[in-house]
Amino acid sequence: MSIILFLIMGGIIGWLAGMILGKDIPGGIIGNIIAGIVGAWLGSLLLGNWGPEIWGVYIIPALIGALVLVFVLSLILGSMRKGRRRA
DSSP states (O other), X not given: OHHHHHHHHHHHHHXXXXXXXXXXXXXXXXXXXXXXXXXXXXXXXXXXXXXXXXXXXXXXXXHHHHHHHHHHHHHHHHHHHHHHHHO
């Protein structure tokens, strides 16, 4: 049950990161979940575990990590799309 809750929280955090930045996350809801989970891992790795915790996910570091991940992914994928249009 905790894995399902972790996936739900990852999806919510990934969705929030996309909404805050106004960027599209590739892959729809699966992309949201992956961005949230990887962002939570990245945030806890870089910032530690602090702030409010819901279902085993520390919200503030996870959101910051997801924001960074979504921003970097949108830059990389955006430049790849522009490169394809030119060719």
